Amino acid sequence: MQLNGLIIKLPKEIKLLIGAFIIVLSIGFYTGLLFVGETSSANPNGIEEHYLGNEDDENAKVMRFKKSDKEMLTLVHNHILSMSIIFFLVGLLVAITKLNGKLKLFLIIEPFISVILTFGGLYLLWTGMLWMKYIVMFSGILMTLTFVTSTAIVLIQVLQKK
Template sequence: MQLNGLIYTVPKEIKLLIGAFIIVLSIGFYTGLLFVGETSSANPNGIEEQYLGNESDENAEVMKFKKSEKEMLTLVHNHILSMSIIFFLVGGILSTTQLGKKLKLFLILEPFISVILTFGGLYFLWKGILWVKYIVMFSGVLMTLTFTVAIIIILYQLFKQNNVSK
């Protein structure tokens, strides 16, 4: 079965369904990023402070305490499960776009690697391996970039005129 470019042949009702899903999913995804920015200052030291606390900093504007093991396991579990479903669905839709094989494969597989590095990294950071905060930051940025590129490609091709080359 040929998937490359299949998105152009999907009926209008399904295109509208996919488009609505992608837009609402994106709102949820980017709202989550706003939350990250509010809670961790979106920098490596802010990430460390969010999970390990800042009780020793007398000048801290907001007092933060180290997360419990239950909180960390819940966070890692929930994010890995939910984001794997998100990226599975986005990857499935992206697989129907007309795109180079290597780029498509990268955009489909990379977010899964970043999910493991980001949320597994948060757990290792919490365990005291402080240098992992840089991996968490890098993988989180890369995951966001690949999500954004995939969404733009999907939305563009979803509503582009049918120019299917067979």
């Protein structure tokens, strides 16, 4: 079966379903990014402070405490499960777009690597591997860029006529 470009040939009702799904999913994804920006200052030191606390910083504007075992396991568990489902569904949609094979493969596989690096990295940062904050930052940015690119491609192609 030829998958490349199949999305353009789908019936109008399926295209509307895909478009609505991508829009609502994107709202949820970008809301999550706003939350990250509010809680960790969206920089490596802010990420470290959010998970490891800042009790030793006398000049801290907001006092933060190190996350507990339960908090970290819940965060890692919930994000890895939910993000893997999100990127599986987006990957299925990217698979049926008309796109260069290598770019398509990258957009389908990369988010899973970034999910492991981002949330596994947060756990390792929490255990004391402080340099992981840079891996978390990089993989989080890459995951976001991949999401934006994939969803834009899907939306553009879903709007194309047969």
